[in-house]
Amino acid sequence: MAETLSPALPDALERAVNAALQRLHEAGLKVGTAESCTGGLLASLLTDVPGYGHVFESGLVVYTDAAKQRLLGVDSGLIEAHGAVSRPVAVAMAENLCTRSEIDLALAITGFAGRAGPGDEPGLVYLARAGRGTPTVCREEHFGDIGRGATRLKCIQAAVALLEDGIAHTA
Incomplete structure (x- = not known):
């Protein structure tokens, strides 16, 4: 059970997080996030x-x-060409975190939790998972204009599902 976040989490998400953490523990894997x-x-x-x-x-x-760019080494040209909220940037975030850290699985999330600027799609999110010895996976989600809090919660649900899949392919 999450100690401080439990009251704000849907029960299914809390169970999924606990299961993922248990599986990471059993497999001896470490995770990191960007x-x-x-x-x-x-x-x-x-x-x-x-x-x-x-x-x-x-x-x-x-x-x-x-x-x-500074903390993850994402190439500025990649951001200029595709935008910070894009599949290539999410993949670079996950892969660079994985190579720069002592982790087995890296999860990266980039998106628009709410209205950002003209032409930006609220709720557009890219989630990427990189791992040692496994192919990088990236999901594109269109959660819609549901608000910042609801979008963030949907991101967490999608990220935990991506983590579970990564554990299965890494362990």
Whole structure:
């Protein structure tokens, strides 16, 4: 059970997080996160369940383009060509985190949690998972204009599902 976030989580999500953490523990795997639109919520959730802190290695909140470049080494040309909210950038975030950290699975999230600017689609999110010895996977989600909190929660649900799949392919 999540210690501080439990009251805000749907029961199914809390069960999924607990199951994923248990499976990471059993497989001896470590996970890390690189988050933009979720602002560290995924990392917070993965570290909120007592007894599983050892499976989480690191989490970065890279909200700006400059942070993505400086902290994760995402190429500025990639961001200029595709935008920060794009499949190539999400993949680069996950892969670069995986190679720069001592982790087995990296999860990256970039998207628009709400209205950002002209032409930006609220609820458009890319989630990527990279792992040692497994192909990188990226999901594109269109959650719609449901608000920042609801979009972030949907991101976390999708990320946990992506993590579960990654554990199955890595363990």
